[in-house]
Amino acid sequence: xxxxxxxxxxxxxxxxxxxxxxxxxxxxxxxxxxxxxxxxxxxxxxxxxxxxxxxxxxxxxxxxxxxxxxxxxxxxxxxxxxxxxxxxxxxxxxxxxxxxxxxxxxxxxxxxxxxxxxxxxxxxxxxxxxxxxxxxxxxxxxxxxxxxxxxxxxxxxxxxxxxxxxxxxxxxxxxxxxxxxxxxxxxxxxxxxxxxxxxxxxxxxxxxxxxxxxxxxxxxxxxxxxx
Amino acid sequence: xxxxxxxxxxxxxxxxxxxxxxxxxxxxxxxxxxxxxxxxxxxxxxxxxxxxxxxxxxxxxxxxxxxxxxxxxxxxxxxxxxxxxxxxxxxxxxxxxxxxxxxxxxxxxxxxxxxxxxx
Numbered sequence: 001x002x003x004x005x006x007x008x009x010x011x012x013x014x015x016x017x018x019x020x021x022x023x024x025x026x027x028x029x030x031x032x033x034x035x036x037x038x039x040x041x042x043x044x045x046x047x048x049x050x051x052x053x054x055x056x057x058x059x060x061x062x063x064x065x066x067x068x069x070x071x072x073x074x075x076x077x078x079x080x081x082x083x084x085x086x087x088x089x090x091x092x093x094x095x096x097x098x099x100x101x102x103x104x105x106x107x108x109x110x111x112x113x114x115x116x117x118x119x120x121x122x123x124x125x126x127x128x129x130x131x132x133x134x135x136x137x138x139x140x141x142x143x144x145x146x147x148x149x150x151x152x153x154x155x156x157x158x159x160x161x162x163x164x165x166x167x168x169x170x171x172x173x174x175x176x177x178x179x180x181x182x183x184x185x186x187x188x189x190x191x192x193x194x195x196x197x198x199x200x201x202x203x204x205x206x207x208x209x210x211x212x213x214x215x216x217x218x219x220x221x222x223x224x225x226x227x
Numbered sequence: 228x229x230x231x232x233x234x235x236x237x238x239x240x241x242x243x244x245x246x247x248x249x250x251x252x253x254x255x256x257x258x259x260x261x262x263x264x265x266x267x268x269x270x271x272x273x274x275x276x277x278x279x280x281x282x283x284x285x286x287x288x289x290x291x292x293x294x295x296x297x298x299x300x301x302x303x304x305x306x307x308x309x310x311x312x313x314x315x316x317x318x319x320x321x322x323x324x325x326x327x328x329x330x331x332x333x334x335x336x337x338x339x340x341x342x343x344x345x346x
């Protein structure tokens with residue numbers, strides 16, 4: 001069986017070699033890129049199973065690379081940030097990343113986060129035949145398409161998974177932990193602001209497409225679809 | 228793996244199993260490279276112009292943490308965050324903080340090198 005390929009993008013060779021060693025030890029084939037342009041080229045050529053993308057890689061930066069990839073692909077993207085950049089976490093998710101890791105990170109946590117994203121990615125790839133329509137919102141799970149009154153609305157992979165959870169059990173309150181599990185995050189390392197950002201982006205997209213106010217936060221518990 | 232026993236009259240016998248120290252590839256890499264990573268960080272931080280200092284502290288702080296210098300990484304990233312805070316910075320204060328961090332890094336490097344010589 002061929003090894004799953006991981007594309008690691010960081011301009012610092014000491015970081016790349018650490019990440020590469022950790023992940024090769026886990027059985028992955030690691031491809032490296034030192035800047036955003038190389039990353040976009042290699043991404044097209046190699047079709048990696050997952051990306052680990054540093055934010056500060058010059059121009060184009062990590063956010064721009066992430067947004068560019070999201071135009072054509074739902075590949076899991078984990079972004080690397082430093083704790084000196086407080087806004088980074090929200091910006092990573094807003095750019096379409098599935099998860100973020102604040103540097104430095106231990107080998108163990110790095111492997112865990114990569115495996116979690118791959119596991120969820122793989123689970124999502126299993127065939128399902130299901131279409132859900134509630135209050136004008138339509139979800140075609142087979143084709144991973146979201147529509148409002150029949151008009152497609154593009155969502156990121158994480159946003160789709162979030163909405164899928166809510167739409168499969170409307171009016172049911174889903175705990176924050178359940179949402180984190182559904183979107184492929186780690187309960188231990190996901191902050192409240194992560195979920196709020198996803199929810200906020202979904203509301204904005206639904207509203208912009210003329211949809212109803214569908215996603216409601218239940219204070220201290222989680223989220224539900226419609227009240 | 229080694230097995231040996233030690234017996235003491237009137238007290239009994241102790242069986243001792245000795246396992247070789249297992250290091251993962253990542254742990255080996257960190258041990259092999261950490262002093263050079265730290266030395267490069269010191270050089271970069273010492274040589275950086277005031278204009279480049281934010282970027283250098285951001286890069287160095289982000290990378291050395293992977294090589295067991297977690298506290299030093301945090302210290303440098305705090306400095307980096309302060310440099311990028313938007314407040315007007317006093318040149319002397321900036322230089323004092325840089326020198327203070329450099330002193331900590333050099334001490335750490337010296338102690339690493341001493342330990343490697345001992346081993």
